[in-house]
Amino acid sequence: MGRPHLLGLTRSQLAERAVEWGFARIHAASLWNELYLKGRRAPAELPPHDRMPARFLERVFAECDFDFPEVARETHSSDGFTRKYLLGLRDAHRIETVLMRYSGRTTACVSSQVGCAMGCVFCATGQMGYTRHLTAAEIVAQALHVDRVLRATAASDPQVGGATPALAEPEHASPHHRHERLRNIVFMGMGEPLHNYDEVMQAIDILRDPAGLALGAQKISVSTVGVVPGIRRLAAERRPVHLAVSLHGATQEERAALVPAARKWKLDELMDACREYTATLGRRIFFEWTLIEGKNDGPDHAHAVGALLAGIPAQVNLIPLNPTFGYDGRPTQPAGARGFQDVLAGYGIPCTVRQRRGIDIAAGCGQLALNTP
Ligand code: SAH
Numbered sequence: 424m425g426r427p428h429l430l431g432l433t434r435s436q437l438a439e440r441a442v443e444w445g446f447a448r449i450h451a452a453s454l455w456n457e458l459y460l461k462g463r464r465a466p467a468e469l470p471p472h473d474r475m476p477a478r479f480l481e482r483v484f485a486e487c488d489f490d491f492p493e494v495a496r497e498t499h500s501s502d503g504f505t506r507k508y509l510l511g512l513r514d515a516h517r518i519e520t521v522l523m524r525y526s527g528r529t530t531a532c533v534s535s536q537v538g539c540a541m542g543c544v545f546c547a548t549g550q551m552g553y554t555r556h557l558t559a560a561e562i563v564a565q566a567l568h569v570d571r572v573l574r575a576t577a578a579s580d581p582q583v584g585g586a587t588p589a590l591a592e593p594e595h596a597s598p599h600h601r602h603e604r605l606r607n608i609v610f611m612g613m614g615e616p617l618h619n620y621d622e623v624m625q626a627i628d629i630l631r632d633p634a635g636l637a638l639g640a641q642k643i644s645v646s647t648v649g650v651v652p653g654i655r656r657l658a659a660e661r662r663p664v665h666l667a668v669s670l671h672g673a674t675q676e677e678r679a680a681l682v683p684a685a686r687k688w689k690l691d692e693l694m695d696a697c698r699e700y701t702a703t704l705g706r707r708i709f710f711e712w713t714l715i716e717g718k719n720d721g722p723d724h725a726h727a728v729g730a731l732l733a734g735i736p737a738q739v740n741l742i743p744l745n746p747t748f749g750y751d752g753r754p755t756q757p758a759g760a761r762g763f764q765d766v767l768a769g770y771g772i773p774c775t776v777r778q779r780r781g782i783d784i785a786a787g788c789g790q791l792a793l794n795t796p
Pocket residue numbers: 543545546547610611612613614615616646647648667668669711712713742743744745746747788789790
């Protein structure tokens with residue numbers, strides 16, 4: 424085991440360490456407040472005080488790492504709603520994190536790995552290949568970074584980050600909403616979160632802590648390509664997250680052509696795991712479907728999805744294909760997407776079309792890679 428990182432410890436783990444080192448729990452609680460409520464980012468930003476004495480801090484930094492990824496590049500979409508951060512990790516690898524602010528929601532789209540091993544043909548991250556898992560601390564740091572950006576923007580700008588249409592909605596025009604905080608996290612950045620299950624779940628425990636970022640149970644979504652053992656574990660452990668499953672094909676053959684991981688976790692097995700998940704937890708699953716013109720966007724495909732999802736509490740999110748360097752398919756046009764929705768409506772399956780946002784800065788679904796704007 425390497426040295427622990429402060430941001431990779433839960434509040435109770437931090438308190439246990441403090442006690443092991445001969446300090447009071449209250450010191451650990453004070454340090455936790457500084458990290459998660461005051462947003463301190465470096466040892467130099469942590470001056471000692473009565474409840475957090477210098478001796479304690481010395482021991483903490485002797486035992487634990489504490490640093491943040493540096494922001495190597497920040498890009499703002501012309502849509503006014505999306506910002507992308509290229510973050511440099513300690514070993515010089517880089518990841519991307521996206522901040523989205525629309526319809527009254529603030530959401531961080533976080534990465535769970537450097538690259539991805541799953542190889543989906545239309546995904547820029549998949550096209551890069553896999554380098555390594557992120558640690559829980561590196562995941563928590565992404566959320567804290569976005570939370571800090573939100574708080575800084577809200578404090579400096581009476582319009583809460585500019586007079587963009589959605590942000591000018593009445594509830595957000597109120598001065599009472601100027602303290603904008605991060606409210607939602609989606610694991611839809613780079614990587615396959617259920618391939619890095621332990622670190623992702625540790626990060627989620629930290630992010631949910633009511634004395635920290637306090638993200639609500641309904642506010643965290645984990646999106647998986649269909650890692651069957653991970654889905655079964657989520658159900659067995661009753662993890663309080665929303666589950667999204669990337670489907671893209673409604674037969675084994677069509678799915679495997681787009682999602683190579685489907686050769687390992689077959690469609691039948693995946694649907695069994697989904698049924699087990701919804702039955703155990705009494706929750707619906709969100710199914711994602713990237714719409715590629717002429718490939719998986721016809722009425723026949725929509726009927727196949729309707730039949731496949733029969734009996735599973737489900738909602739379908741359609742994502743018109745975003746461009747990537749390594750795949751030359753085209754997105755389905757809006758009329759085609761509406762047709763797909765209509766067919767699913769006939770099966771009683773709610774279905775939304777994801778808005779295209781952040782495409783100019785390559786911050787859309789599946790566009791996160793390191794060679795883009
Ligand atoms: N690895 C996870 C989460 C990250 S991708 C997963 O695959 O579910 C988030 C979503 O974006 C997935 O549904 C993925 O299939 C979709 N996606 C990937 N590349 C895309 C692209 N080029 N256009 C549209 N959606 C894409």
